[in-house]
Amino acid sequence: QKEVEQNSGPLSVPEGAIASLNCTYSDRGSQSFFWYRQYSGKSPELIMSIYSNGDKEDGRFTAQLNKASQYVSLLIRDSQPSDSATYLCAVTFLSSGSARQLTFGSGTQLTVLP
Amino acid sequence: NAGVTQTPKFQVLKTGQSMTLQCAQDMNHNSMYWYRQDPGMGLRLIYYSASEGTTDKGEVPNGYNVSRLNKREFSLRLESAAPSQTSVYFCASSEGAGRVETQYFGPGTRLLVL
Numbered sequence: 001q002k003e004v005e006q007n008s009g010p011l012s013v014p015e016g017a018i019a020s021l022n023c024t025y026s027d028r029g030s031q032s033f034f035w036y037r038q039y040s041g042k043s044p045e046l047i048m049s050i051y052s053n054g055d056k057e058d059g060r061f062t063a064q065l066n067k068a069s070q071y072v073s074l075l076i077r078d079s080q081p082s083d084s085a086t087y088l089c090a091v092t093f094l095s096s097g098s099a100r101q102l103t104f105g106s107g108t109q110l111t112v113l114p
Numbered sequence: 115n116a117g118v119t120q121t122p123k124f125q126v127l128k129t130g131q132s133m134t135l136q137c138a139q140d141m142n143h144n145s146m147y148w149y150r151q152d153p154g155m156g157l158r159l160i161y162y163s164a165s166e167g168t169t170d171k172g173e174v175p176n177g178y179n180v181s182r183l184n185k186r187e188f189s190l191r192l193e194s195a196a197p198s199q200t201s202v203y204f205c206a207s208s209e210g211a212g213r214v215e216t217q218y219f220g221p222g223t224r225l226l227v228l
Binding site: 004008034042043044045046049088090101102103104105106107 | 154155158172204216219220222
């Protein structure tokens with residue numbers, strides 16, 4: 001059973017703080033990892049993708065991947081109220097038979113307090 | 115460039131009725147997907163089409179059928195709707211080339227089955 005686990009939250013941080021979102025996955029063979037942001041009532045939109053161990057930075061967002069620990073995280077620096085949303089972790093499992101299938105976690109709801 | 119479009123945006127059905135959800139993309143993508151999202155859960159893959167003329171089952175295909183009408187369009191049909199199919203349905207597309215690629219989501223169809 002392919003699993004992607006996230007803390008459902010809600011996670012609340014004050015404006016300007018660092019928000020840390022975590023995700024673990026079950027398949028050691030997974031190679032591709034994604035973070036999607038979903039505002040209430042809207043569709044998911046891609047924030048970050050990461051394929052190699054280490055950190056990947058894009059503006060205020062940093063994705064961190066540790067394949068040995070089967071762990072991927074998203075850091076949001078200088079959090080803004082507009083970052084308040086649900087963040088979905090998604091993982092490609094090789095056992096799916098197709099590299100294009102994503103398995104999503106249930107999401108972490110983030111609230112940034114003004 | 116509209117991206118991924120879905121119709122209808124909202125639908126109410128009675129148990130046993132049938133309906134087809136329509137999805138179209140104008141990004142010349144090869145791969146298309148149908149997901150459902152239930153409260154407190156991530157997206158679950160129903161069916162996908164890696165390329166025109168092919169379709170495959172995802173994680174939760176029971177009660178659904180799909181048609182890849184052409185490269186642009188991918189429809190999802192509920193032959194006999196059940197209350198358990200009340201959900202938000204998202205269509206997505208991706209280039210379908212290479213190991214993995216970004217999936218772009220439509221705005222969603224909210225379905226209520228009474």
